[in-house]
Amino acid sequence: MQTNTPRFLSIVGALISTLVMLLLWSGICAAGTIFFYKDEHGVMHFTDTPSSAKFRPFQSLRSRMTSSADRASIARYVDRYSQQHGIDPLLVMAVIEIESGFNHRAVSRAGAQGLMQIMPATQQDLGLAAPFDPAENIEAGIRYLKMLMHRFPDLSLALAAYNAGPANVERYNGIPPFRETQNYVRKVLANYDRRRAALN
Numbered sequence: 725m726q727t728n729t730p731r732f733l734s735i736v737g738a739l740i741s742t743l744v745m746l747l748l749w750s751g752i753c754a755a756g757t758i759f760f761y762k763d764e765h766g767v768m769h770f771t772d773t774p775s776s777a778k779f780r781p782f783q784s785l786r787s788r789m790t791s792s793a794d795r796a797s798i799a800r801y802v803d804r805y806s807q808q809h810g811i812d813p814l815l816v817m818a819v820i821e822i823e824s825g826f827n828h829r830a831v832s833r834a835g836a837q838g839l840m841q842i843m844p845a846t847q848q849d850l851g852l853a854a855p856f857d858p859a860e861n862i863e864a865g866i867r868y869l870k871m872l873m874h875r876f877p878d879l880s881l882a883l884a885a886y887n888a889g890p891a892n893v894e895r896y897n898g899i900p901p902f903r904e905t906q907n908y909v910r911k912v913l914a915n916y917d918r919r920r921a922a923l924n
Contacts, residue, residue: 798826798839801862808863809870814923815879816840816866818915819886822908828858840865883909 798820799813806813823841824830836843838861847855852864872882875890884899885892887908892900899909 795826798828798858798862801859802866805863805866809866811866811870811873814919815916816862816869818912818919819865819869819883820862821915822911828861829856837861838865840868842868880909880913883912 799817802813802816802820806816820826820839823836824839826839828839830839830841831837832841834843837847837855839858840861842850842852842855842861842865844855846868847853847864850864850868852860854860855864869882869886872885872890873879876882876885876893880899881893884905888900888902888905892902892905899906
């Protein structure tokens with residue numbers, strides 16, 4: 725019986741290619757997060773082990789396969805830490821939805837990270853070491869929001885401070901005249917109102 729050598733080699737080559745792709749995919753999935761930066765020539769560089777601060781999270785393949793931190797888990801963390809810090813969990817859920825759309829790997833253009841979109845400098849102040857960990861991010865974000873609510877008893881001002889920073893709220897003696905901040909406060913309050921109305 726004669727063997728069709730070219731066809732046989734083609735099949736073997738395809739099998740080897742598939743095996744290599746599966747090995748690469750499993751390695752990437754195990755790594756969890758891919759980081760990137762664009763150099764001065766416009767070339768994109770990707771790695772799962774960033775070697776400098778130039779790299780930023782690009783995509784969590786693991787979270788893409790399991791969905792971005794499932795809503796049930798997020799709700800449990802929100803309930804736990806909201807009760808611990810004495811804040812309405814519905815407000816926290818509203819903030820999370822507007823901030824990150826429940827994507828625990830979200831990174832803003834300004835560099836804010838995680839479910840509650842906490843800036844790196846604020847992370848240091850809060851002692852947040854793992855901003856993409858849903859539980860840690862939510863706990864730190866709730867502490868920060870609670871501090872702002874104590875500083876600014878008007879909820880609109882506290883939310884404005886969460887978005888634009890407390891210094892800007894004090895500088896303008898109210899919601900800063902930034903379109904992004906004004907839209908943010910309006911969206912969070914509307915979301916919060918909808919959540920409360922849904923319970924009645």
